[in-house]
Amino acid sequence: MTSSAIIPSPIKPIATLPIDEGLAQALLSSLTEYGAQLHGRRVWLACSGGRDSLALAALCVQLYHHGRLPFLPQLLHVDHGLQADSSVWAQHVARWATAQNLPCQILRAQVKGQDEQAARHARYEVMRAVLNTDDVLMLAHHADDQAETILMRLIQGAGVNGLSGMQPWRTQTQGGRRNALWRPWLTAKRSKISRYAQRLQLPYIDDPTNEAGDNVRSGLRRDIMPVLATYNPNVIDNIARSAQLLSDAQSIINDQAIEDLQRVAVSDLQLASAQRVLNIAVLNTLSSYRQRQLLHHWLTQDEPLPPTKQLVDEVFGLSRRQDSNHQTALFWQASLQSYVIRRYRQRLYRISSDWLDWLTLPLGKVEHVISDLTDEVASTPAIRQQPILMTLRSDTHFVWQAKIWPHALATLLGGDRSSSATFSKDMLIKDTLSKGTLRDKLANHQGTIRLSFAPLARQQRVRTVSMPRPQAGKKLYQTLGIPVWLRESLVIVSVDCRHSKDGQDDLIENAAAVPILLLSPFDCWILHTDIMRVESNHPAAFDEIAEGVVSQIMIQKAR
Numbered sequence: 001m002t003s004s005a006i007i008p009s010p011i012k013p014i015a016t017l018p019i020d021e022g023l024a025q026a027l028l029s030s031l032t033e034y035g036a037q038l039h040g041r042r043v044w045l046a047c048s049g050g051r052d053s054l055a056l057a058a059l060c061v062q063l064y065h066h067g068r069l070p071f072l073p074q075l076l077h078v079d080h081g082l083q084a085d086s087s088v089w090a091q092h093v094a095r096w097a098t099a100q101n102l103p104c105q106i107l108r109a110q111v112k113g114q115d116e117q118a119a120r121h122a123r124y125e126v127m128r129a130v131l132n133t134d135d136v137l138m139l140a141h142h143a144d145d146q147a148e149t150i151l152m153r154l155i156q157g158a159g160v161n162g163l164s165g166m167q168p169w170r171t172q173t174q175g176g177r178r179n180a181l182w183r184p185w186l187t188a189k190r191s192k193i194s195r196y197a198q199r200l201q202l203p204y205i206d207d208p209t210n211e212a213g214d215n216v217r218s219g220l221r222r223d224i225m226p227v228l229a230t231y232n233p234n235v236i237d238n239i240a241r242s243a244q245l246l247s248d249a250q251s252i253i254n255d256q257a258i259e260d261l262q263r264v265a266v267s268d269l270q271l272a273s274a275q276r277v278l279n280i281a282v283l284n285t286l287s288s289y290r291q292r293q294l295l296h297h298w299l300t301q302d303e304p305l306p307p308t309k310q311l312v313d314e315v316f317g318l319s320r321r322q323d324s325n326h327q328t329a330l331f332w333q334a335s336l337q338s339y340v341i342r343r344y345r346q347r348l349y350r351i352s353s354d355w356l357d358w359l360t361l362p363l364g365k366v367e368h369v370i371s372d373l374t375d376e377v378a379s380t381p382a383i384r385q386q387p388i389l390m391t392l393r394s395d396t397h398f399v400w401q402a403k404i405w406p407h408a409l410a411t412l413l414g415g416d417r418s419s420s421a422t423f424s425k426d427m428l429i430k431d432t433l434s435k436g437t438l439r440d441k442l443a444n445h446q447g448t449i450r451l452s453f454a455p456l457a458r459q460q461r462v463r464t465v466s467m468p469r470p471q472a473g474k475k476l477y478q479t480l481g482i483p484v485w486l487r488e489s490l491v492i493v494s495v496d497c498r499h500s501k502d503g504q505d506d507l508i509e510n511a512a513a514v515p516i517l518l519l520s521p522f523d524c525w526i527l528h529t530d531i532m533r534v535e536s537n538h539p540a541a542f543d544e545i546a547e548g549v550v551s552q553i554m555i556q557k558a559r
């Protein structure tokens with residue numbers, strides 16, 4: 001309730017007045033249906049002070065007083081501060097609650113904008129801040145509200161989900177906290193609630209805009225619903241029944257989309273809400289209506305509101321393209337954050353703008369010195385489990401750490417004698433360099449080994465063990481299948497060796513750092529060098545040497 005209202009007559013206690021059995025049944029049967037979810041949870045009631053929510057609060061008081069309701073909800077009233085007298089309404093609700101022995105909290109919302117939508121948004125925001133995880137918030141929406149909602153959505157072109165109307169029970173998670181909205185009166189008619197409120201002489205606040213007809217909802221209420229009732233007096237119940245049927249249909253669609261998504265999502269490239277990836281080839285095995293449904297579901301993950309049909313159609317179109325132009329980027333400003341949807345090769349990416357921004361942050365140079373690889377690799381299994389962890393890039397949203405496993409590194413460099421590697425000494429690359437060279441030192445683990453991590457320069461030529469010759473820039477990205485947005489996030493890991501001279505560590509003369517690995521946040525490639533004992537047909541044996549670990553930092557909103 002946001003507009004000027006009429007402040008009503010005196011307040012009377014209602015606990016012992018007669019109960020409306022029809023309305024009580026509506027509430028109690030919803031209580032039975034959601035009893036398991038309600039068990040042990042704190043229940044609040046959002047009370048505008050209007051007829052419906054005051055009547056629901058009154059019924060709760062009465063049923064509780066008669067021992068038919070096991071809890072008494074606490075009232076939450078939101079003062080939108082949009083009208084000069086809104087604080088007077090707030091005081092009125094608080095006084096009524098006190099007279100009924102109902103706990104009540106008055107909250108002040110900061111509304112950005114003037115319309116109903118802005119007020120509703122601000123209202124839920126401020127109420128959510130009060131709710132603890134798993135709390136339940138009762139709303140007084142009723143069958144007439146439901147019918148109006150469905151008609152409104154119908155003329156806006158909603159799909160099955162929208163035409164399912166408001167759900168009697170809906171859980172929502174935001175900022176890491178989960179709570180539930182409960183609408184126990186969706187089967188109760190407005191006319192019944194009005195009669196009940198009058199019988200109890202409830203001092204509700206009358207909001208004249210409800211009947212003014214100057215917005216879509218009140219226009220439908222005033223002009224359309226009475227006309228529809230002349231065709232079928234059960235119009236409200238019938239629309240509610242259609243909504244229920246569509247709600248069941250939506251559940252089936254959701255189950256199907258979840259099942260399809262499990263097959264089509266590329267799970268090793270998922271990064272919570274930052275990056276979600278689909279395999280287009282698998283997507284194409286589904287019928288086109290299931291593909292569209294899956295895309296709708298895929299886009300909506302991590303978001304409270306679905307994308308438009310137009311966006312789903314555009315993403316569908318993108319997934320169908322066969323050409324090698326990967327420049328198309330579809331932008332989606334969703335409720336919680338914005339995303340870009342892109343296609344690269346046979347994959348579809350939904351990338352959050354936080355993640356895209358993070359991918360452009362500069363990469364620092366970092367080093368790690370291993371004093372004795374054989375010590376780090378010592379044969380106890382526990383130590384073998386300890387990776388070298390290097391932070392390559394981090395901000396308040398994401399941290400990228402490279403994990404290097406010393407035992408795999410030792411094996412790769414050719415000298416882990418404790419390793420049970422399948423490679424024999426014979427497989428070491430032929431020793432053509434003189435004693436005391438870097439390779440020799442690495443192979444014998446004399447002195448210390450320095451690992452350095454530096455961004456891959458665009459013109460830097462690199463040869464992975466599966467490439468016949470070194471490549472740089474675009475050619476390299478294409479060979480390795482690195483999408484455009486990951487190209488500033490490539491790191492070269494190099495190794496060089498110091499040897500002990502009079503107890504001092506010194507860099508070996510002319511022993512330049514040798515690049516051994518190329519890392520991206522999701523991949524690791526072993527590079528071809530003559531110091532390593534890996535041959536191109538055996539790269540898989542060293543898969544375990546390194547991995548990129550990117551963690552998403554969940555920023556909890558301060559309460």
Ligand SMILES: Nc1ncnc2c1ncn2[C@@H]1O[C@H](COP(=O)(O)OP(=O)(O)OP(=O)(O)O)[C@@H](O)[C@H]1O
Nearest residue numbers: 001046047048050051052053076077078139140141
């Ligand atoms: N200012 C408010 N403070 C707390 N809850 C509210 C407020 N406004 C609305 N609500 C809750 O949201 C529900 C739906 O809002 P809506 O705007 O349709 O209600 P209303 O017509 O203003 O009030 P009512 O439903 O109480 O007659 C209400 O039934 C009530 O539970």
